[in-house]
Amino acid sequence: MTVRVRFAPSPTGFVHIGSLRTALYNYLFAKQKGGKYILRVEDTDRTRYVEGAIENMIEALAWAGVEHDEGVVLEDGKLVQKGDFGPYIQSERLDIYQEYIDDLLEKGHAYYCFCTKERLDKIREEQKEKGETSGYDGHCRNISMEEAKERIANGEDHVVRLRLPENKNITFHDVVRGTVTVNTNDLDDQVLIKTDGFPTYHFAVVVDDYLMGITHVIRGEEWIISTPKHVYLYEAFGWEAPEYVHLPNILNSERKKLSKRQGDVAAKDFKDKGYLPEGLVNYLALVGWSPEDNQEIFSMEELKEKFALERVSKSGGVFDTDKLNWVNAHYIKDADLKEITDLAIPHLIKAGYITEEEAKEKYEWLCDLVKLLQEKVSYMAEIIDQVDIFFKTEIKPEDEQAEEILKLEHLPHLLEVLAQKVEDAEVIDEVFGKAVFKEIQKETGYKGKNLFMPVRVALTGAVHGPDMPLTIKVLGKQSILSRIEYVKNNLL
Numbered sequence: 001m002t003v004r005v006r007f008a009p010s011p012t013g014f015v016h017i018g019s020l021r022t023a024l025y026n027y028l029f030a031k032q033k034g035g036k037y038i039l040r041v042e043d044t045d046r047t048r049y050v051e052g053a054i055e056n057m058i059e060a061l062a063w064a065g066v067e068h069d070e071g072v073v074l075e076d077g078k079l080v081q082k083g084d085f086g087p088y089i090q091s092e093r094l095d096i097y098q099e100y101i102d103d104l105l106e107k108g109h110a111y112y113c114f115c116t117k118e119r120l121d122k123i124r125e126e127q128k129e130k131g132e133t134s135g136y137d138g139h140c141r142n143i144s145m146e147e148a149k150e151r152i153a154n155g156e157d158h159v160v161r162l163r164l165p166e167n168k169n170i171t172f173h174d175v176v177r178g179t180v181t182v183n184t185n186d187l188d189d190q191v192l193i194k195t196d197g198f199p200t201y202h203f204a205v206v207v208d209d210y211l212m213g214i215t216h217v218i219r220g221e222e223w224i225i226s227t228p229k230h231v232y233l234y235e236a237f238g239w240e241a242p243e244y245v246h247l248p249n250i251l252n253s254e255r256k257k258l259s260k261r262q263g264d265v266a267a268k269d270f271k272d273k274g275y276l277p278e279g280l281v282n283y284l285a286l287v288g289w290s291p292e293d294n295q296e297i298f299s300m301e302e303l304k305e306k307f308a309l310e311r312v313s314k315s316g317g318v319f320d321t322d323k324l325n326w327v328n329a330h331y332i333k334d335a336d337l338k339e340i341t342d343l344a345i346p347h348l349i350k351a352g353y354i355t356e357e358e359a360k361e362k363y364e365w366l367c368d369l370v371k372l373l374q375e376k377v378s379y380m381a382e383i384i385d386q387v388d389i390f391f392k393t394e395i396k397p398e399d400e401q402a403e404e405i406l407k408l409e410h411l412p413h414l415l416e417v418l419a420q421k422v423e424d425a426e427v428i429d430e431v432f433g434k435a436v437f438k439e440i441q442k443e444t445g446y447k448g449k450n451l452f453m454p455v456r457v458a459l460t461g462a463v464h465g466p467d468m469p470l471t472i473k474v475l476g477k478q479s480i481l482s483r484i485e486y487v488k489n490n491l492l
Contacts, residue, residue: 003035004213007061007068008042008205011053014266015060017319018220018250018258021284025247026218027066028285028307035215039071040208041089044198054079054089060267064277065300085212090204097199100207100237101160101192105145109236110192112148113140113161135188136161160193162202162229170228175245175309182228190229202226206233209242218245218309245309248288251316258319274343274380276335279328287317297330325378333375341370343380351384353391368474372466390474393482395461395491405457406491414446414454419484428477433469458487 007023009015015023030037039061041054058074061067070083081088104110113136124134141163143151152158164184171181192203199207209217224246234241249257258265264273270280282298289312291298298306332340345359345366359366373386397403405411421436422428437455441447453463459475472480 001215002213003030003033003215004038005030005035005216005218006038006040006071006209006212006214008040008208009057010042010045010048011050011057012045012048013050013053014268015057016258016265017267017270017280017284018265020060020064020066020267020280021250021287022218022220022247023061023066024064024281024284025245025289025307025309025312027068028303029216029218029309030069031304032307036069038083038085038212038214039068039073039088040212041072042201042204043089043091044194044201044204046091046196046198056268060271063271064267064281066281090199090208093204093208094197094199096211097193097204097207101199101203104162104192104236105160107236109163110160111141111163111189112143112145112152112158113189113191114143114148114151114156114158115139116157133186138189141189157195159191159195161189162192162233164189164229164232170231172227172231172241172244174224174227175243176248176312176314177224177246180224180227184228184232187229190226202229203233206230206237210234210237210239214242216243216245218247221246221248245312248313249316250287251318253318253320255316255318257316270379272381274340274347274383275324275328276331276340276343276379279331279379280324282331283324283327287319288313297327329375329378332377332379335374337367337371337374340374340380341367344370344383347381347384348387353384353387365474368470372470372474376466389460389462390479393479393486395458395483395487397457397491398462401463402457402461405454405463406487408450408454410444410446410450411454411458412488412492414440414444414451415458415484415488417444418455418458419481422477422480422484425477428475428480429473430469433472436472437468459483 005026007019007026009019009023027037029035039058043049043054054072055074058072070085071081071088073080073082087093101110105112115136119139120136123137127134140161148158164187166184168184169181170184171179174180190202191200193199208214227244227246231241252258264270267280271277278300281300282303285298285303285307286296289307291306291311295302295306341363345354348354348366349356349359354362354366369387369390370383373383376386377383397406417440418436421439425432425436437451441451452468456465456468456471457463459480460471465471475483
């Protein structure tokens with residue numbers, strides 16, 4: 001059996017990180033088993049459709065490295081469908097759904113319902129007052145097909161509902177949760193076709209999964225309550241149901257489902273902040289799944305090798321931003337310098353440190369700046385908290401230790417010697433930055449902390465910081481001389 005899985009989101013906005021994790025788990029399982037991973041668009045709820053959402057979804061998944069084998073793709077900015085099981089957009093499959101709903105109606109597994117919204121609302125209110133479980137009361141179950149067709153011909157609004165048998169146990173196996181059994185008396189007759197002629201999720205998902213040969217349905221736990229209805233639909237059609245895997249929710253710090261109201265929850269939010277896709281994907285894989293050992297840093301290839309659905313937790317995983325930052329910082333440290341410089345530039349522009357024109361003119365300098373701060377940031381938006389010192393000449397000691405160093409008796413002489421060395425230098429680069437300390441030590445006898453710390457404080461205001469030779473290169477001749485002058489005139 002060739003494993004075939006699918007990620008089937010609705011185009012209602014940006015890709016939530018919970019959805020990205022679902023896509024990732026489908027992708028990893030398919031790749032590990034040598035199977036196929038399909039992207040299908042479930043757009044039957046036309047009231048929630050967002051223009052451009054499909055394109056955004058495909059771009060977000062591609063950014064994360066979760067790329068599908070079949071389905072909807074972007075080519076030259078246009079949506080194209082690739083594969084032998086299309087269409088992969090549900091709104092283009094209405095004729096297919098009609099064929100299968102007719103089959104259910106003919107066999108008596110479905111029926112037409114003419115109940116108005118007002119009647120349904122009234123029923124729900126009465127059920128609520130009585131403390132009963134809310135659900136459809138079966139009012140239209142016994143309308144004959146002849147009467148139903150006559151009412152349809154007369155223009156009455158209607159839906160098609162699933163006719164569930166009474167008092168029947170429906171059992172299915174879930175890879176994460178084990179055996180699940182639900183009695184039909186605890187379910188209601190689900191709408192399969194809406195008044196607008198579009199299928200509901202519950203009908204379309206079964207037809208599509210069967211026709212597309214889906215072997216494993218890996219989706220969020222919110223769908224587990226609906227799964228018995230889906231299993232019964234497979235039975236009604238005489239089809240074999242797929243294997244089910246219901247993933248735990250991603251939770252916030254209060255152990256409630258992560259919501260858009262709580263800030264950054266879309267993949268785009270993290271991309272815009274300058275997280276690396278490798279970092280976000282690595283972290284998301286661990287929110288709900290644990291490897292056999294204590295390994296925490298995984299490449300995509302390692303995830304494909306080690307991921308196992310059997311080790312997915314039943315309970316929700318808390319989204320820990322600090323842990324995400326720790327993981328992402330690992331990737332930042334090892335990242336290609338130009339890649340993270342390109343991620344940093346928009347934040348520097350937005351913060352007003354540089355213009356777009358200056359970003360082009362000073363690109364090599366910006367690369368040096370980013371290299372200098374590469375190990376101090378967890379994601380590239382944080383760089384704006386680190387760069388202020390490189391864009392001004394006024395030095396302020398950051399703490400008492402820095403203030404004490406500025407009181408050292410030999411500091412005025414040290415700064416005079418440094419200023420002369422900088423003034424005489426033809427090029428201020430890392431080679432100069434390394435050599436100048438040796439020269440000053442040889443000429444003055446100042447060494448160790450009495451040499452490096454006073455220079456660092458005078459140039460940056462801080463006792464500790466990044467590599468000093470590169471710091472000197474990034475500051476450049478004029479800035480170093482200006483800072484020395486400022487310190488002599490204002491802080492000594």
